[in-house]
Amino acid sequence: MCEKLLILLTFIIAINSVSSAHDTSFKIESVEQIHIHELFTLMIKPTLFNFSNSLSNEQIRYRPSLLGRPSLPNWMNFQFSKERNLGYLYGSATEKYANREIKIEIIALNKLTYETQRVVIPFRISFKPAPMNRIEMKITNYNWEHMTDMGRVKNLKGIFMELWPESYRDLSIVFMESAVRLGARLPLKPSNREGVIVHLGSNAQLSNRLIELDQEIKPLSKLTTCTFKRTKVQHIFQTAGFMIDWCAFKIITPEETTTLSEESTILHESSMLTSKKWNGISKDELPARNYSEELAVSIAIPAVIFSFVVALLTIVLCFHHEKFEQPKSKEPVQMVQYSGTNKTPPTTTLKSLHDPYSDNLSIDSDSPSTNIFQEGSPKLNAYYRPNPPAYTGKITFQGPSTSTVRFDKDI
Numbered sequence: 001m002c003e004k005l006l007i008l009l010t011f012i013i014a015i016n017s018v019s020s021a022h023d024t025s026f027k028i029e030s031v032e033q034i035h036i037h038e039l040f041t042l043m044i045k046p047t048l049f050n051f052s053n054s055l056s057n058e059q060i061r062y063r064p065s066l067l068g069r070p071s072l073p074n075w076m077n078f079q080f081s082k083e084r085n086l087g088y089l090y091g092s093a094t095e096k097y098a099n100r101e102i103k104i105e106i107i108a109l110n111k112l113t114y115e116t117q118r119v120v121i122p123f124r125i126s127f128k129p130a131p132m133n134r135i136e137m138k139i140t141n142y143n144w145e146h147m148t149d150m151g152r153v154k155n156l157k158g159i160f161m162e163l164w165p166e167s168y169r170d171l172s173i174v175f176m177e178s179a180v181r182l183g184a185r186l187p188l189k190p191s192n193r194e195g196v197i198v199h200l201g202s203n204a205q206l207s208n209r210l211i212e213l214d215q216e217i218k219p220l221s222k223l224t225t226c227t228f229k230r231t232k233v234q235h236i237f238q239t240a241g242f243m244i245d246w247c248a249f250k251i252i253t254p255e256e257t258t259t260l261s262e263e264s265t266i267l268h269e270s271s272m273l274t275s276k277k278w279n280g281i282s283k284d285e286l287p288a289r290n291y292s293e294e295l296a297v298s299i300a301i302p303a304v305i306f307s308f309v310v311a312l313l314t315i316v317l318c319f320h321h322e323k324f325e326q327p328k329s330k331e332p333v334q335m336v337q338y339s340g341t342n343k344t345p346p347t348t349t350l351k352s353l354h355d356p357y358s359d360n361l362s363i364d365s366d367s368p369s370t371n372i373f374q375e376g377s378p379k380l381n382a383y384y385r386p387n388p389p390a391y392t393g394k395i396t397f398q399g400p401s402t403s404t405v406r407f408d409k410d411i
Contacts, residue, residue, distance in 0.1 A: 031101075032121060035128040036093040037201070039173045041148050042121070044078075044087035049108040049117035059111050062087045067103040067120060076104075079178075081145040088148060089121075092175050098127040131174060131201025135160065135210075138248035140195045140227070141241075144178040147196050155240045160200060163209045163233060167202035175199035195245070206251065209233070214251045223247040 034040040046060055064078045064087075065071055072078065076091035089104065106119045139147070146152065153173065161168050179195035180186055187194060206214075216231055226247040237244050 032123045033126065034093060034123055035126045036095055036098050037128055037130045037174055039092050039176050040090060042089040043148075044089060044106065046085075046108070048106075048119055051108065051110060051117070061109045061111060062106055063109070064089060064104055064106045067105045072104070073097070073102070077177075079144065083143075084145055086145075088145065090148075090176070093125045095127075097125045100125050129203070131170070131172075132203045132254050133206055134174060134199055134201040134252045136197070136199050136248070136250040136252065138179060138195055138197055138225075138245040139242050140245050141193050141243040142196055143194050144176070144181075144196050146193075147176060147198065152241075156198070156242065157200075159236055159240055159242070162236065163213070164202070164204070164207045166204035166207060169202075169204070171200060171202045171204075173198060174201040197248075206253070210251060213249075217246050217249055220247045221250070 032040070032042065044062055044064075051060060062078070062080065066073060073091075075094050075097075076089065078087060078089050080087045089106075101122060101124045104121045104123065106121065108117045108119070110116075142152070147156075157171055157173075160171060164171070176196060176198050179197055182197055184195060213231060213233060217229070220226060220229060224247060225245055227245065229246040231246055234244075
């Protein structure tokens with residue numbers, strides 16, 4: 001940030017010092033002759049300012065502007081090529097500047113020594129009629145600075161003189177600009193070319209080959225870009241080293257130019273007729289927002305959802321808890337006895353002592369204690385276990401130290 005401020009201050013000081021002392025500025029006496037509706041290109045080198053040509057692109061900076069103005073004319077541009085360590089002043093003059101002379105001031109700054117130099121270049125602009133027919137194309141395998149070489153420009157003109165022989169007298173490049181600066185996307189790979197838009201123009205009538213080419217590529221006008229299309233004249237451009245995007249190739253005739261100009265005029269007049277003085281809206285007309293309602297809604301909706309979820313979980317847990325607390329029904333205990341009168345119990349057969357008819361007994365029936373077997377009782381139920389018999393025993397003492405107790409079971 002500090003470096004940028006220092007460079008800006010240096011530029012300002014250099015401009016003020018140069019404007020106060022005109023004799024120290026270096027001026028080019030030769031005048032550049034250019035024509036309207038025709039592209040001109042001027043190369044800006046470090047040697048133009050008495051700087052060494054070995055300086056890198058990071059050591060020198062140029063600031064061109066119209067003499068006495070802060071910027072260049074709207075039809076003139078400046079680009080610095082890092083690949084070639086050169087600056088380019090280029091553009092196509094409009095009819096407004098016809099038969100006029102302008103002066104372009106260029107200030108160069110050496111960032112190592114903060115030395116500044118000033119150059120004033122005069123331009124004399126001559127009138128030239130606008131071309132009737134124009135050809136617009138996009139060359140995809142070159143950057144803008146590559147098309148400034150006179151050899152490539154000559155090869156491109158040679159191709160169209162072969163396809164359009166009638167234009168050999170006044171064929172010229174009307175416009176040229178980088179495709180990226182006109183809105184195209186940068187290539188995915190930095191090593192790929194950005195592309196350049198070139199317009200050529202002439203007053204000669206179109207040849208049959210150009211008319212056939214126009215009919216061939218007319219269906220592609222709906223597409224913005226394409227690299228899959230091949231035309232009948234593809235080999236001519238490829239032999240000269242040019243890759244053309246045929247979706248961006250257009251031939252503009254006077255009829256199309258008139259239609260476009262009429263449409264633009266109608267749109268301009270309609271916009272002027274419908275345009276009214278803009279009046280700002282009042283404060284009462286501005287939309288108002290009720291933040292209390294929005295806050296209530298933002299809190300109420302999550303609260304209702306949360307309450308519903310809590311109630312649902314509570315109900316589920318309560319029913320689940322009651323299910324666990326319900327007492328289990330006591331099943332009647334079945335008593336079994338060994339079948340038969342053998343003292344040795346069997347190992348296989350068991351017989352249930354549960355009386356299926358005991359469940360039907362009324363409350364007035366005899367208690368279970370009266371159903372127990374008793375001697376001489378008329379109520380005998382074989383399914384209830386009788387009271388054990390009494391034991392009688394005889395005790396015999398044999399001597400003071402030993403005794404024998406013998407029990408005889410009375411059955």
